[in-house]
Amino acid sequence: MSADNNLRAEDNNWALEHIKSRKEYVRGSYEKIADIREKWIDRNRYFYNKLSSFLNFIIEPGKKILLFRSELGQLLPNISPASALGVDICQKMVSFAKRKYPQFRFKCADPEDIELDEKFDYIVFYSLGDIIDIEKAFINAGAGASVDTRLIVINYNYLWRPLVFMAEKIGWKVPQPTQNWLNIPVIENILYLSGYEVVKKYHQVLFPVGVPILSWFLNDAVAKLPFIKNLCFLQIVVAKKIAAMPAERKYSVSVIVPCKNEKGNVEDAVRRIPEMGKGTEIIFCDDKSTDGTVEEIKRMMALYPEKNIKVVPGPGICKAKNVWTGFDAASGDILMILDADLTVIPEELPYFYNAIAEGRGEFINGSRMIYPMQDQAMRTLNIIGNKFFSLSFSYLLGQRLTDTLCGTKVLWRKDWPRVKALLGSWGVSDRWGDYELIFGAAKLHLKIVEVPVHYLERVYGETKMTKRLQNGLVMLRMCVAALKKFKFV
Numbered sequence: 001m002s003a004d005n006n007l008r009a010e011d012n013n014w015a016l017e018h019i020k021s022r023k024e025y026v027r028g029s030y031e032k033i034a035d036i037r038e039k040w041i042d043r044n045r046y047f048y049n050k051l052s053s054f055l056n057f058i059i060e061p062g063k064k065i066l067l068f069r070s071e072l073g074q075l076l077p078n079i080s081p082a083s084a085l086g087v088d089i090c091q092k093m094v095s096f097a098k099r100k101y102p103q104f105r106f107k108c109a110d111p112e113d114i115e116l117d118e119k120f121d122y123i124v125f126y127s128l129g130d131i132i133d134i135e136k137a138f139i140n141a142g143a144g145a146s147v148d149t150r151l152i153v154i155n156y157n158y159l160w161r162p163l164v165f166m167a168e169k170i171g172w173k174v175p176q177p178t179q180n181w182l183n184i185p186v187i188e189n190i191l192y193l194s195g196y197e198v199v200k201k202y203h204q205v206l207f208p209v210g211v212p213i214l215s216w217f218l219n220d221a222v223a224k225l226p227f228i229k230n231l232c233f234l235q236i237v238v239a240k241k242i243a244a245m246p247a248e249r250k251y252s253v254s255v256i257v258p259c260k261n262e263k264g265n266v267e268d269a270v271r272r273i274p275e276m277g278k279g280t281e282i283i284f285c286d287d288k289s290t291d292g293t294v295e296e297i298k299r300m301m302a303l304y305p306e307k308n309i310k311v312v313p314g315p316g317i318c319k320a321k322n323v324w325t326g327f328d329a330a331s332g333d334i335l336m337i338l339d340a341d342l343t344v345i346p347e348e349l350p351y352f353y354n355a356i357a358e359g360r361g362e363f364i365n366g367s368r369m370i371y372p373m374q375d376q377a378m379r380t381l382n383i384i385g386n387k388f389f390s391l392s393f394s395y396l397l398g399q400r401l402t403d404t405l406c407g408t409k410v411l412w413r414k415d416w417p418r419v420k421a422l423l424g425s426w427g428v429s430d431r432w433g434d435y436e437l438i439f440g441a442a443k444l445h446l447k448i449v450e451v452p453v454h455y456l457e458r459v460y461g462e463t464k465m466t467k468r469l470q471n472g473l474v475m476l477r478m479c480v481a482a483l484k485k486f487k488f489v
Contacts, residue, residue: 019132023110026130027089029177034092040174041074046210050219051154051234052078054204055124058152058238058445060418063121066144068111068137073097075126076104087114111137116144124152128187129179138194147243147359150445151196155182155235184235196239199445200398203232238445243359250278251357254332254413255349258314258322259340260287266296270304272346273338276353281308284340285326288316320433324423327416335416339407344368344453351451352410361449362415363441365401366408370452397442402450405434411441418444427480 033040041048052075059065061080070076070086071093086106088094094108107114111125112133123141131137138151145151156164158181167173188198206223207215223232253276257269266284273282284297297311312329314322327335334356338346344366355364411419419440430436441448 022132023089026132026177029130029175030088030090031092033174033176034090034096037072037093037174038096041072044208046215047205047208048074050205050208051075054202054234054236055079055152058202058236059122059124060444064119066116066120066123066141067126068124068141069126069131070094070097070106071126073101073104073106075124076101085120087111112140114140116140118144119146120144120149122150122152124154126154128153128155128182130177131180134180135190135194138191138196142195142241145241147241149241150199151191151239151241153187153191153237153239155184155187155237157231157233157235158183159231160233184237187235187237191237191239192242195242197242197447198237198239199447200238200442202234202236202238202398203229204234204236206232208233240445240447249357251333251353252331253277253280253334253336253353254326254330255280255282255336255338256285256323256326256330257282257338257340258285258287258319258326259289259293260314260322261289261291261293262340263289263291263293263296265340265342266293266300268342269338269340269346270300270307270309272342274347274350276350277334277357279308279332281310281330281332283326283329284309284311285314285322285329286311287314287319287322318429318431320430320436323433324420327413327420330413333413334410335413336410337407343456344406344408345456348451348453349408351453352408355449355451356410356412362412362446363437363448364410365403365438365448365450366406366453367401367403367450368406368453368455369402371454397438397448399442399448401438401448404438405432406453407432407434408453409434409437411437411446415441415444415446 055075056079059079059081062082065076065079065081065084067076067084067086068088070088071090073086073096076084076086081104084104086094086097086104087109088097088106089108089110091108094106097104097106111131123145125131125137125141128134141151156179158179161179164173168175184201191198203223205219206228207218209215222228255273259266269284270282273280284293286294286297294311297309300307301309301311310329312325314325323337334353336349336352338344338349352364352366355361419437422440422443423436426436426439438448
């Protein structure tokens, strides 16, 4: 062996020894505090309740959970999983968790090294502060993740480092090993390098101590303000695997056309809706029309037997419930809404198909606010209202949206039951369904992407968007309800 090879081998051995030494230091630090960890958790019950409450908000109950750095397992009962695996590097803590929570599984292992042979709905990293190789841990976790899995990363804001150090010195906080220097941009970059993309970011807990009134004011009001939120103690990132572009894979499509007294638009819709993927069904949801719309649909079924056309009777209550009826009757992999007025042109539906089929998004929202629209396509008051609610949604959801009321929305049929379970939970009934779908997609951390569309004037029939002031107040009430759910948790 040459001298250079000897030097490389020595350097490699030194590096491996350094990593091994760091792991042993971290493991030993937690072994030392394992016997008193429960006492410290009880002393800081307010903080752990806030964290648990928030995780309970972003994680659906009854799911399969993998929790890295599970400690004593204290977070798992509050998020109500169907099953859970907790992983920690400290054997003492794992043994404690097994005794206290026998309904869950626990394992002593490094997150970088554990072998995963099962898939989970949610993978949670309770802390990244002392993980030796974060990128390797993320890549390793990917073995337990499908394209539908959500990776949740909890980080402690490094701006709090001096206060945390002081609290440890004076005995207000249990001492922990030296922590990694992390912030959200750093975590986003490591996630990207590991094959993930960020779906949502949260900032929580400005004041981690329970003081009546003061804690509520600081954590539930002040902490939600722009700029101030960046000072919060907890930084939480939700990510998903970057979807690989399917090679020649095609999906079936159901185009839901909600209609009421739209006889003159039916033939145009049938002729102009393109074939997409491996097959397209057109479902007309008739909401008790009186102008012969149903008869016209049946005429189209006879005239175009090569097309998969169906008619479904709607409940005659509102557009939203009419669309839900169509979703329930659909058989396609992908669900699309196309309003029967055809003001959004059907020829642009393939853009939505490509966006969802190629993995660029999981909920695709049309935007009429990018391209110039025809003179009478949208009234000035509607434009102003839409701009206002788009800004409100952008703040509520932490993601820029330019058009909340475009009727053309697309999602996977497999996600519809999850969204459906959230219907009616936003404080007031949404007659149009746009807000229900957007809020539901955001609550489930589906990746929301906007597709620009051209918006034209209605050719036949009359607009159903009447009573603008009344509808605006309903939308405002829904935004207030969403504010409580998304911001005050």
